[in-house]
Amino acid sequence: MKGTKPLSMEYRWGQVVASDGVRAMMESALTARDRVGVQDFVLLENYTSEAAFIENLRKRFKENLIYTYIGSVLVSVNPYKDLEIYTKNHMERYRGVNFYEVSPHIYAVSDNAYRSMRTERKDQCILISGESGAGKTEASKKILQYYAVTCPASEHVQTIKDRLLQSNPVLEAFGNAKTLRNDNSSRFGKYMDIQFDFKGAPVGGHIINYLLEKSRVVHQNHGERNFHIFYQIIEGGEEDLLRRLGLERNTQQYQYLVKGNCPKVSSISDRSDWKVVRKALTVIGFNDDEVEELLNIIASVLHLGNVQYSEEESYTHITSDIQIKYLARVRLN
């Protein structure tokens, strides 16, 4: 067939015959497919076999290909290491491109939802599920980052984008903790909606939290921690702040922080995380008084945990005056 140079094929006697170059290309594609598996499970020959499914995942994972489709569903395997696949260049590569034209990626799913919303003018939903430590929180952050970079922006929109992004460190400080399975495990469910205007720019959003594991405040299993915020204030809080809150810079002093016998975690820097959270509180709209009130409540929980009682002539007395002094200062509405 003349004029089909790029594919370099010839039509002879009703057959398509590949030239040497094309044959080599097809063979190398087949070898590559053998090595890296298929990028969509629906292309698996033995698509009903669980073993074939796992083997395909394993092959891809070995090549640092953590994403695979099942049709329009994205399967992701946590690499537990930084892969260079979340750069701005990657975002550009997926922007406005059809789902199946590029290799599977969380950005492709994000872009597809965004474009469907704009073209169909209908709300879209991305559901992320998996066991603890699977990478759900990270995936949701990648989606937000993708929208923050690729959606149209104005000064007002930039503020919204900043708030959307900065809501994460605050949510994680108050709702995440180290568990045996995940150093940064979300101890709550999250429903987040982002609203866009007719030009496709983000103009607002809601985050609804549910099923927060409140019991963790008073008890942690061995090897686990309380919510990050307690350690962040103690490790990172300025001297002045700690004095006002009546806190000591030693997590071991607080009953609610010693149950799990795990004050430090190598993958977490409470001190620098505190700086991020303090800044984020301002970005998402808390003024200084509100922050102070919030921190007073956090400190009062720690003081409450240290309150001690004694029994005297069938009366119960509180023997820890310092804790009562700081607790009394907290305005509980």
Ligand SMILES: Nc1ncnc2c1ncn2[C@@H]1O[C@H](COP(=O)(O)OP(=O)(O)OP(=O)(O)O)[C@@H](O)[C@H]1O
């Ligand atoms: N795409 C990724 N690339 C590199 N590391 C990742 C990725 N996704 C997750 N991780 C690593 O795995 C850890 C656990 O992931 P994440 O907190 O997102 O899990 P999760 O599914 O939200 O867990 P949980 O249900 O306990 O909150 C992260 O702290 C990070 O170190």
